[in-house]
Amino acid sequence: MRKSRKVCLFVVEGMADKTSLALPLQNLFRHFFDPAHVEFDIMNGDITADYRTKPDTIIGQLGSHIKKHLDKKKLKFDDLIQIILVVDTDGAFIPDDHVIVGARAYRKYPFYLDDSIVTANSEEQEKIQVRNHRKVSNLKRIISLPKVRKIPFCVYYFSCNMDHVFHNDANLDDNHKVSMAENIEDKFRGNYKGFIDYLSNSFPKGVKCSYDSSWSFIEQGTNSLKRNSNFVLFLDLDGLSQLKQNVEK
Template identity: 30%
Template sequence: MSEKKVVAVIVEGSSDESAIGSILKEYFSSEEVQFAVVHGDITSDDNTTVDNVISKICILVDGIRKKYGYEWKHFTKIIHIADTDGAFTRGCVREGEAEVEDIQYYEEYMEAPNVDAAERRNEHKSTIMYKLYSTGKVHDIYYRFYYNSCNLEHVLYNQLKDFSDEEKMELSDDFADKYEGKVQDFIEFISGTDIAVPGTYKQTWKYIQKDKNSLQRHSNMHLIFG
């Protein structure tokens, strides 16, 4: 009997898993694909630091290991997907109107109820993201960190707005239905010149850190399928 091979996928929310879960499972059909859903953004969590973020990734993968009875040796790779949320921009935050309670994203700037707090969030999040993409292995398992800019909905649906959780799930379900059994069509979509950042893994990360690129519609998820 051949030994199990497992791909661990870390995403921010359930709608992320819904949108791309079946695509990844079809592409990695010779392996078992299991998701760890953070239900939030580990990179902007105030409790996450450069010193503890790798251990937090280990805990997420260990949760998969324990849930399904795997051994560490069964994991062949860890795929981690997160939103950039404009974190690499500097001086692009404007004070929002009185009714703005959360950060609102636009391709040239963002609005926030507290500009200083948003800038601190960007500094913190970008530092954590730098640590993660610079990390090649977690628990001696191949690890790669991929981004959607400004977020998953921006990349997949070309819409930059504050969606409710219900709207996100509806969009992701429709997207999954569209690409069910059509993984090559999805690869062509995510590799399109209007989305995919060209170059190597390292080059795509250098690109997203420049200017306002982390607010605009870019992704390096196509490298998952390289």
């Protein structure tokens, strides 16, 4: 009979996100868990903003998306002890009137400011508004979802994207994303404590250090454009304790 493995799976949005998180998470897992008993895996794919994804289908689509990855890795859902979805907020929770047409030229569109998303024209403005509504509806469906296919599940955010949190640039040029992600790898190589401290400083200021409070904050006004992340909640002792409980089950 095939022996079940114990794998914590992270689902991130893009390849650069995967590069940024892979090595720091590897260091963290090696410190807190025996690699012979607990593994971590990471995959990419942005499902919350996908035009084919709807609130009433997102759970099934997420499960199918993960299964394709597991099949490639010769893993099964029974091998998973937890699924962590890591998303960019992309400013999705802002009011529609904060998606504007630019009065001057920006180097790329959409362009993210602290209080608005700038688009090139009215057609792109409408597309971003529609994207925001879709992403918000999908996120609200899964933020409080306890399990996916019976596996413990939770969602953490980087706002307005991972580049914003790690590099203080919400509009990083695509050509620089991978090299900048590699810089994060180098910065926190063998330094899991520094990685945790760095993300602690990105947690919303003045907000109760809890999952629900962090999501309530990011949904208000233009907060989803501000530089914040609640990912440290997974990395703190409570999050790791929960993971250890899942390992022991």
